[in-house]
Amino acid sequence: xxxxxxxxxxxxxxxxxxxxxxxxxxxxxxxxxxxxxxxxxxxxxxxxxxxxxxxxxxxxxxxxxxxxxxxxxxxxxxxxxxxxxxxxxxxxxxxxxxxxxxxxxxxxxxxxxxxxxxxxxxxxxxxxxxxxxxxxxxxxxxxxxxxxxxxxxxxxxxxxxxxxxxxxxxxxxxxxxxxxxxxxxxxxxxxxxxxxxxxxxxxxxxxxxxxxxxxxxxxxxxxxxxxxxxxxxxxxxxxxxxxxxxxxxxxxxxxxxxxxxxxxxxxxxxxxxxxxxxxxxxx
Amino acid sequence: xxxxxxxxxxxxxxxxxxxxxxxxxxxxxxxxxxxxxxxxxxxxxxxxxxxxxxxxxxxxxxxxxxxxxxxxxxxxxxxxxxxxxxxxxxxxxxxxxxxxxxxxxxxxxxxxxxxxxxxxxxxxxxxxxxxxxxx
Numbered sequence: 001x002x003x004x005x006x007x008x009x010x011x012x013x014x015x016x017x018x019x020x021x022x023x024x025x026x027x028x029x030x031x032x033x034x035x036x037x038x039x040x041x042x043x044x045x046x047x048x049x050x051x052x053x054x055x056x057x058x059x060x061x062x063x064x065x066x067x068x069x070x071x072x073x074x075x076x077x078x079x080x081x082x083x084x085x086x087x088x089x090x091x092x093x094x095x096x097x098x099x100x101x102x103x104x105x106x107x108x109x110x111x112x113x114x115x116x117x118x119x120x121x122x123x124x125x126x127x128x129x130x131x132x133x134x135x136x137x138x139x140x141x142x143x144x145x146x147x148x149x150x151x152x153x154x155x156x157x158x159x160x161x162x163x164x165x166x167x168x169x170x171x172x173x174x175x176x177x178x179x180x181x182x183x184x185x186x187x188x189x190x191x192x193x194x195x196x197x198x199x200x201x202x203x204x205x206x207x208x209x210x211x212x213x214x215x216x217x218x219x220x221x222x223x224x225x226x227x228x229x230x231x232x233x234x235x236x237x238x239x240x241x242x243x244x245x246x247x248x249x250x251x252x253x254x255x256x257x258x259x260x261x262x263x264x265x266x267x268x269x270x271x272x273x274x275x276x277x278x279x280x281x282x283x
Numbered sequence: 284x285x286x287x288x289x290x291x292x293x294x295x296x297x298x299x300x301x302x303x304x305x306x307x308x309x310x311x312x313x314x315x316x317x318x319x320x321x322x323x324x325x326x327x328x329x330x331x332x333x334x335x336x337x338x339x340x341x342x343x344x345x346x347x348x349x350x351x352x353x354x355x356x357x358x359x360x361x362x363x364x365x366x367x368x369x370x371x372x373x374x375x376x377x378x379x380x381x382x383x384x385x386x387x388x389x390x391x392x393x394x395x396x397x398x399x400x401x402x403x404x405x406x407x408x409x410x411x412x413x414x415x416x417x418x
Contacts, residue, residue, distance in 0.1 A: 031319050036286055064307050164329045222326035
């Protein structure tokens with residue numbers, strides 16, 4: 001799989017389909033870190049493990065490249081979905097980016113509780129079956145119970161927060177500038193733990209229709225808050241009610257942005273609050 | 284356009300988490316946690332995550348300052364070291380070494396901190412030496 005990826009990357013560079021390849025490099029002392037490969041000879045250092053989301057890094061690199069520069073990114077499923085979301089949000093120009101899609105192993109998929117451990121454009125490897133995160137014991141135990149029980153449970157978990165902003169910083173699609181979480185109107189500065197509703201729920205809801213379930217927030221959290229579980233329910237609601245999943249189709253608009261009043265739903269179960277909006281606000 | 288990722292250690296406290304500083308054309312533009320690092324293991328606190336912000340900050344002090352009246356005046360390193368050495372020696376001669384205390388920094392290397400406590404202990408003959416990384 002590694003050889004195949006290197007060959008593909010080499011071809012992309014040699015045929016000048018892209019000016020650089022963003023991937024992981026194993027360097028001195030076997031230390032692995034992201035790198036832009038510009039010469040085919042450098043590709044002998046390219047490696048595929050560990051999982052290291054690169055979408056946000058790609059976005060930042062593409063902001064400072066000269067005209068006509070194209071970057072190819074070695075992408076796992078989650079990376080590709082994040083890139084598609086960034087394209088939708090005009091953060092990455094589509095013609096500037098190429099993906100080299102690699103499949104995740106079954107072990108990686110179960111470690112991430114990933115429903116789609118493969119990119120839609122798969123170049124290397126075989127897609128392994130996804131995992132239903134709602135079958136996971138930890139996720140189930142976090143999400144079960146009535147409102148009061150869940151509220152108390154989350155309050156206890158989120159109390160550990162040291163407000164490092166790692167969840168926001170590591171998230172590939174958390175890109176608003178200025179960030180609401182730095183605005184004292186919403187989030188009190190200079191105190192920890194972060195307020196549950198103001199900090200965590202603003203973050204969670206801002207990402208409700210963009211979250212690609214890569215788990216970068218959870219991996220970055222130094223106090224082990226199960227942040228991915230916070231997004232999973234919203235992802236599921238969008239899948240069930242609107243047949244929408246972030247990052248799958250770069251052309252499909254999020255239902256939050258789409259004007260669904262134009263086309264009244266007849267064949268699907270529309271949440272009750274939509275009708276209440278229509279009645280109360282004459283939409 | 285030159286993109287580089289520089290592996291380094293967070294300068295803020297004695298924990299010493301691993302950082303990757305993203306350097307674009309000689310300017311530090313972003314911080315990423317180092318997933319290989321045995322201490323941080325890909326985690327950072329808010330200070331580590333914003334470690335790139337102070338590097339080129341306009342408020343950052345880049346030369347030694349000496350207090351003159353109500354304000355400060357920029358002086359050279361040679362002048363600063365000579366001035367500090369003279370004053371410290373003066374105090375030590377007059378009141379003894381125990382009148383002096385040294386506070387070292389987590390932003391220094393082990394070697395620098397070793398030299399610092401050597402200066403205080405062997406130079407000024409006092410054990411009044413401590414460190415902000417006494418976490």
